[in-house]
Amino acid sequence: MSAPQTVDRVLLTAAVVLIVVAGALLLARIWRGPSMLDRAIALDVCAALIIAGLGAKSAFARDPFYFPIMLVLAFLGFTGSVGIARFIAVRDRPPGHPGGRRKGGSS
Numbered sequence: 001m002s003a004p005q006t007v008d009r010v011l012l013t014a015a016v017v018l019i020v021v022a023g024a025l026l027l028a029r030i031w032r033g034p035s036m037l038d039r040a041i042a043l044d045v046c047a048a049l050i051i052a053g054l055g056a057k058s059a060f061a062r063d064p065f066y067f068p069i070m071l072v073l074a075f076l077g078f079t080g081s082v083g084i085a086r087f088i089a090v091r092d093r094p095p096g097h098p099g100g101r102r103k104g105g106s107s
Contacts, residue, residue, distance in 0.1 A: 012060050019053050040084040047077030 001009075026042055026049065033039040051070045058066040 009060075012056055015056050016053070016060075019049055019056060023049050037088055040081070040088065043084075044077060044081045047073060047080070051077070 023046075026045055029042040030039055030046075033042060051073050054066045054070050054073070058064065058070075
């Protein structure tokens, strides 16, 4: 194995180790998160970590097979984050705010 290949393997291994450590810390945040928003952000970061893991696997194997899967996961992670943010924004809106929930009304 040449020197650049050795450096490549070492850096990819370090990246995978950091992704695994981040995943463990992420699970702790999901488990202990004091609020729903903390858990929602942690789930968004979980999608990013899965994408990073697939990217590391793809780079390690030098196989572009996972690129479309990574693209779809990025899109799903983004739309999921937007949906959760909208849900939390509507839920936390004060009752008198325009567009908020009305008591006794049909909305």
